[in-house]
Amino acid sequence: MKVKLFGMLKTMIPDGKDLEVAFSEGDQVKDLVHTIRREYPQVGELLEKKKVLVSVNQEIVHWDTVLNTADEVALLPPFAGGSGDVEAQQKGQSDGC
């Protein structure tokens, strides 16, 4: 199964491309995470710490979600859209937006 990577995750994989992960019909997301952890320990660690979320068909899912062959799976690091860090600004820790 192909697993899409974004942002910093691309820099953690040697060629920076999407992952090809072994998968059996009926596997759950946690099975996929287990395989990723074995083959790509750095990425697996971020998944286990919940710093990276899993999406299936463009929706963030729980680890007990059952996967199907046709599913579009992606690993999503923390988002950083917009410009400036509102929470940090409110605490006076940022340079402003």
Added chain:
Amino acid sequence: MAVELEESMLVRVQLENFSIDEELHRVRSRSRRIGGVAMFLGTARDRSKGRDVSSMSFDHYEGMAQKKLKEIREQALRDFAIIEALVLHRYGPIEIGENIVLIIVGAEHRADAFKACQWCIDELKKITPIWKMETTPEGEVWVEEHP
């Protein structure tokens, strides 16, 4: 069909820069009942977390990013007393000083427009799969706004 096309222009993730005047006109032309417009424009700054930044680039999840912006617009229209909302974000390389993100909200009254505009940008940062990479003297750094 024309209505769908018009609505798709109100939620966009795009590579190219945008004209604030054109986008403002797009929102204002949706209704003559609009009496107040609030806008948030996010631009690329040359300093971040104590480091100089010479340029930046945004990665996005094609399809999901658009879907989330659409959800933000639709929820803003449901939850606030507003008439129209536009949500637009760029991706790809962006030079310092350039536009990154634009929210424009039209309402009958300013208070509702301000509230909805603030909510839209906060929500965008929380739920939209977009990632920023900054070029600094130490190299390229992926930014985690919500670790």
